[in-house]
Amino acid sequence: xxxxxxxTRMGDGKRVLMTKDQILADIQAGSADAADMGGIQALDDNDxxxxxxxxxxxxxxxxxxxxxxxxxxxxxxxxxxxGDNGNSGNGVxxxxxxxxxxxxRALGADTFELAHSDYSIKPVKPVISxxxxxxxxxxxxxxxxxxxxxxxxxxxxxxxDGPYGNPADLMREFKIEExxxxxxxxxxxxxxxxxxxxxxxxxxxxxxxNFDTTGAAGDADAVGTFNGVEKLxxxxxxxxxxxGMAGESVMGIHGxxxxxxxxxxxxxxxxxxxxxxxxxxxxxxxVVNTSCSKSMAWNLARAVTFVKACTAVSGIxxxxxxxxxxxxxxxxxxAPIDAVTRCSKAMVEIAKVDGV
Amino acid sequence: xxxxTKENKELYDAMVAYKVPGITAAVEGARKAGMSATQIIDxxxxxxxxxxxxxxxxxxxxxxxxxxxxxxxQAMTILDPELKASGETTAKKASVVMGTVEGDVHDIxxxxxxxxxxxxxxxxxxxxxxxxxxxxxxxxxxxCTFCGMSALMTTTMTVQRDVISMLKDAGLRDKVVVMxxxxxxxxxxxxxxxxxxxxxxxxETVAKVKDL
Numbered sequence: 187x188x189x190x191x192x193x194t195r196m197g198d199g200k201r202v203l204m205t206k207d208q209i210l211a212d213i214q215a216g217s218a219d220a221a222d223m224g225g226i227q228a229l230d231d232n233d234x235x236x237x238x239x240x241x242x243x244x245x246x247x248x249x250x251x252x253x254x255x256x257x258x259x260x261x262x263x264x265x266x267x268x269g270d271n272g273n274s275g276n277g278v279x280x281x282x283x284x285x286x287x288x289x290x291r292a293l294g295a296d297t298f299e300l301a302h303s304d305y306s307i308k309p310v311k312p313v314i315s316x317x318x319x320x321x322x323x324x325x326x327x328x329x330x331x332x333x334x335x336x337x338x339x340x341x342x343x344x345x346x347d348g349p350y351g352n353p354a355d356l357m358r359e360f361k362i363e364e365x366x367x368x369x370x371x372x373x374x375x376x377x378x379x380x381x382x383x384x385x386x387x388x389x390x391x392x393x394x395x396n397f398d399t400t401g402a403a404g405d406a407d408a409v410g411t412f413n414g415v416e417k418l419x420x421x422x423x424x425x426x427x428x429x430g431m432a433g434e435s436v437m438g439i440h441g442x443x444x445x446x447x448x449x450x451x452x453x454x455x456x457x458x459x460x461x462x463x464x465x466x467x468x469x470x471x472x473v474v475n476t477s478c479s480k481s482m483a484w485n486l487a488r489a490v491t492f493v494k495a496c497t498a499v500s501g502i503x504x505x506x507x508x509x510x511x512x513x514x515x516x517x518x519x520x521a522p523i524d525a526v527t528r529c530s531k532a533m534v535e536i537a538k539v540d541g542v
Numbered sequence: 543x544x545x546x547t548k549e550n551k552e553l554y555d556a557m558v559a560y561k562v563p564g565i566t567a568a569v570e571g572a573r574k575a576g577m578s579a580t581q582i583i584d585x586x587x588x589x590x591x592x593x594x595x596x597x598x599x600x601x602x603x604x605x606x607x608x609x610x611x612x613x614x615x616q617a618m619t620i621l622d623p624e625l626k627a628s629g630e631t632t633a634k635k636a637s638v639v640m641g642t643v644e645g646d647v648h649d650i651x652x653x654x655x656x657x658x659x660x661x662x663x664x665x666x667x668x669x670x671x672x673x674x675x676x677x678x679x680x681x682x683x684x685x686c687t688f689c690g691m692s693a694l695m696t697t698t699m700t701v702q703r704d705v706i707s708m709l710k711d712a713g714l715r716d717k718v719v720v721m722x723x724x725x726x727x728x729x730x731x732x733x734x735x736x737x738x739x740x741x742x743x744x745x746e747t748v749a750k751v752k753d754l
Contacts, residue, residue, distance in 0.1 A: 198728050223600055341647075354649040358656075358668065360612040362605050405603075437650070438603020451603045478728045479742055517726050519696060 192242045195525050197485050198478040199518030206242055209483045213237050216480070216487035223435070224454040226495035229487065233536050237490065240532050241483050247527040250534050257541040258294055259505055261398045261430060261471075263301025263335050274510050274519065283324050290330050296541075299335035299396050300324060300387075306339035307376065308348070310383050318390035325391040331426060334387040335396040338380065338414070340407035343372035350375075353404075353439055369440040373410030380414025385421045394426025394468070401458075402432035404439025405451040408458075412445045412465040419466025429462040430471025430507055431455070434492050455496035463502045469541070472496045473507045476517050486514030486529050493537040505541035506533045549575045550585045557589025557613065558596070560606045565613030569620055579621040579628065586614055590661040594745040597654065604650060611657045634665035635752075638688035639681035641673030642724075643701035648694035651724065655690065655744040662748050664688070678705050682718045688751065693724040702727070703735040719754060723747060 187193070191203040204212075213234055221228035229237065240248060250256075260266070262274065264285030269275025280288070282300060289295035300321055302310050310317060317334070325332055344352040350372045353365035384395045395418065401408035408431075415427055436458065438451030446464050453461070459470040474489035489512075497504045511517035514529040533539045549572040556568035565586070572582045593610045596602040640656045642648055649671045656668040667686060669677050678689055689709070693699040702722045709715045721739040722732050732740035739754075741747025 196728075198726065198731070200730070354653060355670075357605060357608045358653060360608060360615070362609055362612070366605065435600045438605070439650070441603040441605040452600050475725075478726055511725075517696065 192244075193524070194241060195482040195516050195522060196478070197476045197480050197482065197516050199516035199522055199525075202481070204481065204483070206238070209241050209481070210234070210238055212481045212483040213241070213487040216484035217491045219484075220434075220474075220488040220491035224456065224492055224495060226454070226456060226491065229491055229494070229536070233490070233494075234487075236536055237483075237487055237532055240528050240535075241486065243528070246524050248531050249527060250531055254534065256534050256539060257296040257505070259297040259396075259428070259541055260289060260295050261299065261335055261396055261507075262305060263299045265301055265303070265305060268303075282320060283327060286324050286328050286332065290328055295330060297331045297333060297393075298328070299333040300392070301335045305335070305337055305398070306342055307336050307379050307383055308339065308342045310336060311379060314383060314386050318386060321387055321390040321392050331393040333394045333396045333426065333428070334384070334392045335398055336383070337399045337402060338376055338397055338407055338411040339399070340372050340376050340403035340410055343375050344368070344403075348372070348375075366440050366442070369404070369406035370443060373406040373413070373443070376407070376410030377413035377417060380411065381417040381421060384414070384418045384425075388418075388422045388425050392425075394428065396428040396430065398430050398471075399432040399473075400429055401436045401450075404437045405449075406440045406443050407432075408436050408450050408461075409443050409445045412461055415462075415465040415467060426469075427467045428469040428471055428505065429465065429467040430505075431458055431473040434474040434489075455492050456499050459496050459500040459502065459504065463500070467502060469503050469505050470496070470500055471507050472504050472539075473512050474514070476511045476513075476515060478517050482514060482516060482525055482528070485516075486532055489514040489529070490532050490537045493533060493539060497538045497540070503540035506537065506539045508533065508542050544576055546572070546575065546577050546581065546585075549577055550588075553582060553585035554589040554592070557586055557610050558592050560593065560602065560610040560613065562609060562613040562616055565610070566616055566620065569617045573624075579624045582617070582621060586617055587661065590614060590658070591745065591748075594654070594658050594748070598743050598745060604654070607654060607657060611661055614661050635663045636688055637665040637667065637686040638690055638751075639667045639669060639678055639686040640690040640692075641669035641678065642671040642692045642694070643698050643705070644672055644674050645701065646693055646695055646698035647671045648692070648724070651694070651744065652690070652692035655692070655723065655741065655747050658744045658748045659690075659751065662752055664751070675701060675705050675708055679708050679712055679714065682709065682714050683712070687717065688719045688721060690721040690723070690747070693722070693727060696726045699724065699726050699731065702737065706736050719751070721747060721751065
């Protein structure tokens with residue numbers, strides 16, 4: 187390695203050597219891409235300089251100054267241990283109680299959650315009474331706030347997994363109006379199921395609910411979730427509700443469906459957070475996806491630009507999603523620690539997030 | 543030579559506005575002005591390319607792209623009699639089998655790519671999502687000379703490599719252009735598994751394929 191080169195990563199996790207000038211160029215390009223797509227401010231010179239320093243740090247891991255730490259919350263429950271590497275897990279089998287206590291007592295988690303192996307709202311319905319029992323049992327042992335977590339995952343309401351026509355299939359046949367209609371019906375079913383599952387589990391002692399990857403099936407998925415959160419907020423005024431998104435832009439599978447009078451397709455984090463707050467969320471989980479073909483510097487600069495614009499306007503705390511393929515971190519099953527620490531430090535110090 | 547700048551702009555704008563009635567009106571206007579069927583198709587295609595770009599920049603969404611594609615299809619129906627009468631050809635460039643590989647149900651990126659290829663004049667056989675490996679081989683045996691495989695998970699991208707191996711085993715590898723794409727796929731991975739074309743986006747894929 188030459189003196190002017192630095193070890194860094196590509197978006198797929200591959201280690202590469204880059205010069206400081208190359209890293210700087212990628213930081214500027216990544217930030218400019220976010221600014222262009224989101225209609226937001228690019229990072230200023232001070233932020234670019236700070237980001238360059240973080241990426242170019244010669245140490246393997248980096249961190250924030252003592253006293254500047256932020257809350258560390260987890261999604262996907264015990265599945266980060268019990269899932270295999272196709273599920274962002276480590277393939278270590280253990281019970282849900284053990285996983286919860288391990289996160290609380292060994293891994294520094296400030297919150298944790300119970301999750302079903304399918305980690306989706308719809309499959310929880312038929313097993314809700316068992317989930318309630320487990321929630322109650324674990325709440326008797328755990329100290330940190332303990333939520334229930336699941337993805338809205340509206341794709342499960344479409345054929346072949348659910349009762350509604352699949353928009354992807356319908357649109358291929360140019361049945362666009364029908365596709366939109368089916369998306370709207372699915373969103374209504376999702377909102378009903380969110381209210382059912384979340385109020386039941388809240389009754390069993392959950393401190394709140396974490397909606398993970400909201401909008402993964404597109405804009406109707408996001409609208410269904412926001413409507414479900416609204417119902418949940420009315421039913422459980424004191425519940426702690428975290429709405430985490432699926433990406434920096436809400437995919438327009440419907441294209442014109444609205445929440446609170448606003449078209450949801452194409453909204454970016456600084457716009458998404460306002461709808462989450464309006465629905466009744468306590469915390470917004472900003473997400474920016476990683477491009478495997480770009481460097482970590484490009485991805486991180488892009489992610490920080492989006493999230494900084496979000497934290498600047500959000501009326502509720504922003505806990506940025508940091509993990510495999512999000513937040514500038516490479517899309518690699520075992521997220522490299524050098525990337526995880528650099529991206530986390532940048533999010534805290536430059537994007538000013540409230541939590542990770 | 544007649545200047546069709548105004549009509550070309552109207553065709554382009556109609557496609558970008560993605561409404562079927564607007565597209566057919568622009569086509570009729572261009573015909574009245576004296577544009578040939580192939581000139582009209584070229585004008586529409588330029589608009590469709592821009593639709594793809596706007597989609598990738600998050601300015602248009604999937605129903606809008608498909609509405610534009612429906613308008614293109616309607617335009618072709620209008621122009622077909624003239625094309626046949628004039629002897630102008632609308633022969634498809636090539637047959638393409640497209641699919642999201644087995645084990646993977648992510649459909650959208652592949653569908654956009656299929657639509658863009660169709661609008662670029664390819665005969666697209668879109669097999670949908672979770673497509674068995676053998677289906678790709680069977681379609682190539684039936685005459686597809688392009689094979690496009692999408693994978694959106696690190697656990698399914700290896701199926702692209704498997705299909706390439708199966709094409710080799712069947713003696714078909716030299717008869718087909720293999721295209722790969724999807725979020726975890728990179729140019730380096732495409733090179734590693736021996737694919738011919740890597741597309742970072744639908745429009746990039748179409749641009750690369752058109753140049754072959």
